[in-house]
Amino acid sequence: MSKNLSELTDEELIAEFQANNTVEAYEILVRRYKDPLTNFVFRFVGDKDVSTDVVQDTMIRFYLHKDSYKSFAKFSTWIYTIATNLAKNELKRRKRKRLFSIHGNNDDEQTFDITDSGHTPDVLADSEIKNRIIQKALAKVKPVYREVVILRDVQDLSYEEIAEITGLSIGTVKSRINRGRAQLQKLLKPIYKE
Amino acid sequence: MPMQNNIYNKDEEQYKNVIDSLKQLPHVDAPPDFEMNLKRRLNNIKYEREKRPFWAFLFERPLIPAASVAALILIVLAVSLVQNDIEAPFPKPDSLTAQIEKSKPEDSVTEKEPVIEPKKSENLASERPAPRQNPRPLRKETASAAQESAPVASNDILRQQLRELDLHGFGSDLDKNLRARPNPGGINEYGNPGSNVSFDEFRLGPAPDRSLNMIRSKTDSIRRNWLRRIK
Numbered sequence: 001m002s003k004n005l006s007e008l009t010d011e012e013l014i015a016e017f018q019a020n021n022t023v024e025a026y027e028i029l030v031r032r033y034k035d036p037l038t039n040f041v042f043r044f045v046g047d048k049d050v051s052t053d054v055v056q057d058t059m060i061r062f063y064l065h066k067d068s069y070k071s072f073a074k075f076s077t078w079i080y081t082i083a084t085n086l087a088k089n090e091l092k093r094r095k096r097k098r099l100f101s102i103h104g105n106n107d108d109e110q111t112f113d114i115t116d117s118g119h120t121p122d123v124l125a126d127s128e129i130k131n132r133i134i135q136k137a138l139a140k141v142k143p144v145y146r147e148v149v150i151l152r153d154v155q156d157l158s159y160e161e162i163a164e165i166t167g168l169s170i171g172t173v174k175s176r177i178n179r180g181r182a183q184l185q186k187l188l189k190p191i192y193k194e
Numbered sequence: 195m196p197m198q199n200n201i202y203n204k205d206e207e208q209y210k211n212v213i214d215s216l217k218q219l220p221h222v223d224a225p226p227d228f229e230m231n232l233k234r235r236l237n238n239i240k241y242e243r244e245k246r247p248f249w250a251f252l253f254e255r256p257l258i259p260a261a262s263v264a265a266l267i268l269i270v271l272a273v274s275l276v277q278n279d280i281e282a283p284f285p286k287p288d289s290l291t292a293q294i295e296k297s298k299p300e301d302s303v304t305e306k307e308p309v310i311e312p313k314k315s316e317n318l319a320s321e322r323p324a325p326r327q328n329p330r331p332l333r334k335e336t337a338s339a340a341q342e343s344a345p346v347a348s349n350d351i352l353r354q355q356l357r358e359l360d361l362h363g364f365g366s367d368l369d370k371n372l373r374a375r376p377n378p379g380g381i382n383e384y385g386n387p388g389s390n391v392s393f394d395e396f397r398l399g400p401a402p403d404r405s406l407n408m409i410r411s412k413t414d415s416i417r418r419n420w421l422r423r424i425k
Contacts, residue, residue: 030232034224042222052225056232063236134215153216174205181209184216192211 010075018066026066030059033079036155040080041087043150045094046139054090058083077164080157084147084165091143130191137187145180152177352405 005013005024010032017025034055041051061082062069069078138146151162162177163170185192206213 027229030229034228035221038224038228039222043219048222051222052228055224056228056235059232060235060239064239130215131219134219138216149216153213154219178205178209181212184212185209188212188215191215 011071014066014069014075015071018069026063029062029075029079033076034059037079037083040150040155041083043135043138043154044084044087044143044146045090046135050090051087054086055083057086061086073164074161077161080151080161080165081167088143088147133191134188137184140187141180141183145176145183148173148176149180149184153181352409 005016005022006028008016008025008028010029013025013029016022017029037055037058038051041054042048045051045054058079062079069075138150141149148162148166151157151165152159157165159170159173162168163173166173168176
């Protein structure tokens with residue numbers, strides 16, 4: 001039964017979870033989406049612990065409100081929409097917190113866990129620095145542009161999927177992606193000159 | 195459509211370095227204990243839902259208006275109960291008639307007359323209420339129920355007496371008979387000397403006494419007429 005479930009598509013799994021409350025189907029979906037969602041939220045928020053919490057909240061919402069998913073939509077876009085909204089809420093909450101905080105903005109608190117890619121220490125250090133700079137630049141891009149740029153260039157989603165997740169038209173998505181890329185290019189100019 | 199694709203490919207070429215940089219970013223995965231923590235959180239949520247205290251359920255968002263309305267109703271009920279506990283300054287209609295029976299003066303019929311009376315008039319005499327000892331009621335009293343029910347009760351009595359009275363062909367226009375025969379004592383229902391017909395201001399409760407006097411005088415006249423007829 002378990003083997004059969006793992007062979008099912010996302011839409012089939014959620015249908016099974018909705019119809020028979022099969023927890024196994026839910027667990028398979030969690031396993032499939034926990035990593036891509038964590039990566040997306042981390043790139044959007046810039047904090048590993050926060051991104052883990054946001055993804056867990058997303059999964060809890062998925063569990064509690066499974067019936068709000070309609071079969072005509074793709075499961076991936078539905079779960080990404082939940083994660084995006086929660087990530088935006090988290091950003092707003094942090095912004096409010098920063099407004100009333102005495103210490104103000106502290107960018108140095110950001111932590112990065114980079115997986116071992118088998119490079120030499122020099123290359124690793126170099127790429128680590130580069131990644132940190134890119135992440136900092138990404139954090140400086142306006143959230144409306146950042147969101148679509150990450151979905152497109154980091155998560156490799158199609159324009160249609162991004163439009164569905166964000167609730168925007170495809171044209172708006174494309175223009176926002178280009179604006180976001182332009183902002184990033186401007187911010188990363190020193191790296192590209194090298 | 196192919197033209198559009200070309201346009202966007204051009205755009206992507208323009209930002210090629212940015213796109214490459216973003217694509218080369220290392221993937222950040224969820225921590226190994228992600229699923230375990232998720233299960234723990236889900237179990238906590240389930241447990242909290244099951245063990246929710248009664249008050250939390252009562253004051254849950256959709257029930258707040260209902261709970262406040264219920265509280266308001268309880269307060270109104272409590273206030274009305276407290277108000278009902280206040281003693282009525284005037285006696286209730288039943289006790290009032292009993293008091294009247296007790297304080298009934300001697301029969302207004304002259305003692306010289308013979309005591310041969312029909313049974314019905316005897317009953318009437320026993321039911322006849324006496325004038326009140328303290329006829330002037332307090333104006334600022336709040337228990338209006340006792341005051342208002344008194345005239346109603348006496349009117350009922352009057353109607354009942356009229357129904358029971360066998361006038362033996364003497365006519366049933368009591369008012370006319372009363373007007374023709376004023377009170378022989380010349381004392382009004384307040385014990386003041388003067389005319390039988392007097393304006394008593396807008397006092398509370400003069401009506402029952404006046405009607406009782408009317409009944410009294412009427413029964414007297416009926417009795418006298420009846421005696422004359424027997425003779």
